[in-house]
Amino acid sequence: MKKQRFTISVYSENNVGLLNRISGIFLKRHINVESLNVSKSEIENVSKFTIVVNTTEDWTRKIVAQIEKQIEVIKAFYHTDDETIFQESALFKIASHLLFDERQIQNIIKESNSQIVTVSRDFFVLAKTGRRHEIDEMHDQLEPFGIMQFVRSGRIAVTKSEMPITTLLEDFYQDK
Incomplete structure (x- = not known):
């Protein structure tokens, strides 16, 4: 089998x-x-x-x-x-300056249908809900810019x- x-x-x-x-x-x-x-x-x-x-x-x-x-x-x-x-959810914590300095970050947010959950002076947090491969793809796109923290939920x-x-x-x- x-x-x-x-x-x-x-x-x-x-x-x-x-x-x-x-x-x-x-x-x-x-x-x-x-x-x-x-x-x-x-x-x-x-x-x-x-x-x-x-x-x-x-x-x-x-x-x-x-x-x-x-x-x-x-x-x-x-x-x-x-x-x-089924779906999963993920949170990405990224340095705040990248949101304003890197146009590609804004494109990733828009194209991935993710949401900005919070913005502070030092970081911002993105939320993404979708299939595992969609979250993995977003992770791979954000990784070169530096992910401060990342967490993924289990499948629902x-x-x-x-x-x-x-x-x-x-x-x-x-x-x-």
Whole structure:
């Protein structure tokens, strides 16, 4: 089987230690987590983990099955990139004088559809939301000018198809 990128969505109760146990599942199988984001979900008191891995579908299926064995996990799903709509966000901190002295910086901002978040005497901060390759491209364009700080979020994603999670949760909470 060939490796490909999968987005794993895990719906869970918000309990201490779950992230550690989930990461242990990947560690035991020597599978690197490319991206991780945890946030509240569309359902009250339910967290959503969005995990990106590059592995085979067989391994992904086994990982999801192991994750679902965790007591706090309500349900886990996996999807390919074609089955999801996804984005990442990044912040770039750049020396302020470049904003005014380098015309190319202004062109990069305009062409990348990024936003200036703040400007101070010493630095300005750009925000960029998009696909990983778009953020990488902007990073490569800004790097020759000097990036003071850079940070990227994990992937956030929604599925193109309907997710049955609300129905599953109603059933889950009725059983409790």
